[in-house]
Amino acid sequence: MRDFFNSTRKDLKSYLSEISESVVHAVSLLKYVYKNAPAKPWETPTLSIKLKKIINNSFYLKPLEIICFQESKLDSTIKFVFNLKDSAQIETVLMPEPHRITLCISSQVGCRQACSFCQTSRMGLVRNLTTGEIINQIYTVKLWLKNNSDWLIKNNYDVNSTVSNIVFMGMGEPLDNVSDVIRSIDIITDGNGFEIAQKRVSVSTAGHVDGLKKLHNAFPRIPIALSLLNPFESERSKFMPINKKWPISEVIKTLIQIQKENNKFVFIQYPMIKDFNDTKKHAIKLSEILEPLNARINIIHYNPINDANFETADSGNIQLFRDILHNAGYMVTVRKSNGQDISAGCGQLIQKKKK
Numbered sequence: 093m094r095d096f097f098n099s100t101r102k103d104l105k106s107y108l109s110e111i112s113e114s115v116v117h118a119v120s121l122l123k124y125v126y127k128n129a130p131a132k133p134w135e136t137p138t139l140s141i142k143l144k145k146i147i148n149n150s151f152y153l154k155p156l157e158i159i160c161f162q163e164s165k166l167d168s169t170i171k172f173v174f175n176l177k178d179s180a181q182i183e184t185v186l187m188p189e190p191h192r193i194t195l196c197i198s199s200q201v202g203c204r205q206a207c208s209f210c211q212t213s214r215m216g217l218v219r220n221l222t223t224g225e226i227i228n229q230i231y232t233v234k235l236w237l238k239n240n241s242d243w244l245i246k247n248n249y250d251v252n253s254t255v256s257n258i259v260f261m262g263m264g265e266p267l268d269n270v271s272d273v274i275r276s277i278d279i280i281t282d283g284n285g286f287e288i289a290q291k292r293v294s295v296s297t298a299g300h301v302d303g304l305k306k307l308h309n310a311f312p313r314i315p316i317a318l319s320l321l322n323p324f325e326s327e328r329s330k331f332m333p334i335n336k337k338w339p340i341s342e343v344i345k346t347l348i349q350i351q352k353e354n355n356k357f358v359f360i361q362y363p364m365i366k367d368f369n370d371t372k373k374h375a376i377k378l379s380e381i382l383e384p385l386n387a388r389i390n391i392i393h394y395n396p397i398n399d400a401n402f403e404t405a406d407s408g409n410i411q412l413f414r415d416i417l418h419n420a421g422y423m424v425t426v427r428k429s430n431g432q433d434i435s436a437g438c439g440q441l442i443q444k445k446k447k
């Protein structure tokens with residue numbers, strides 16, 4: 093049996109051709125499943141009885157098992173913990189924002205990038221998620237929203253509202269699993285799939301140059317968020333080992349190339365850590381290295397994690413830092429991560445390994 097969520101439109105067409113059925117049914121199947129969220133994809137009304145039987149025997153479609161659910165008292169952010177078929181667990185975060193509902197999804201179980209400020213890195217890489225597991229996070233949360241209109245009403249949404257924006261910022265470095273991330277974006281943005289515009293799907297990276305190029309070739313309009321952390325190569329390499337392979341100068345060169353073709357902003361994520369990356373010297377260097385880029389900077393109040401000696405930078409330093417960048421002509425936003433009281437913020441996602 094195949095996981096229905098693993099199939100792009102192209103995959104469904106090839107499957108239908110293999111069984112000598114018309115490829116037009118691929119569109120009906122996708123449309124029906126992603127718009128109506130039925131329990132069984134073979135209920136698609138336009139299919140013949142024979143094809144319904146074949147689909148029934150070939151595919152399964154099952155939402156993920158929710159094993160834990162926490163809602164923030166601070167901002168209504170919800171953290172879901174899902175159990176996968178092999179009992180691996182992943183986290184997905186639902187964030188209410190003005191005029192949109194954003195879902196932060198995972199691309200891997202754990203992560204191999206070993207960034208020292210991030211809780212997920214403590215797991216190491218357990219495995220990549222399949223396309224089906226990435227897509228099913230969205231499907232399951234959409235179903236949950238359909239059945240929990242009270243959360244929508246409480247957050248001032250219409251009862252028919254659903255997930256409108258996707259960010260690949262959950263567990264994992266998305267570009268370490270670039271082929272499944274690209275296949276998922278294919279389904280997310282397909283007019284017969286989740287039908288979410290490319291500009292509403294963003295991918296965050298620690299600076300994976302090969303993955304950036306592949307993603308850009310497949311989906312040139314997808315916004316990129318770069319987790320920068322420190323503008324000095326040697327300091328960055330110490331806390332983000334990926335910088336030894338792809339120095340920040342090379343990442344920026346790649347992003348300049350990408351921007352020549354798509355003319356989009358690159359979002360710079362800058363978690364501010366006390367006595368580490370919060371000085372005037374860092375702000376000036378950051379403004380220099382970003383100069384050739386069309387960048388928007390998000391300064392994030394760092395979320396402390398259990399086993400590291402990092403602290404959130406002082407508010408005064410954050411303000412000074414912001415002013416230096418603002419005066420240099422950048423658009424700068426200072427923000428706190430959502431769901432801090434439920435450990436759903438940036439860099440706080442972790443699941444214990446099964447013994």
Ligand code: SF4
Pocket residue numbers: 203204205206207210211212213262263264265297298319439
């Ligand atoms: S910050 Fe991102 S890339 Fe770095 S370890 Fe955490 S999840 Fe992986």
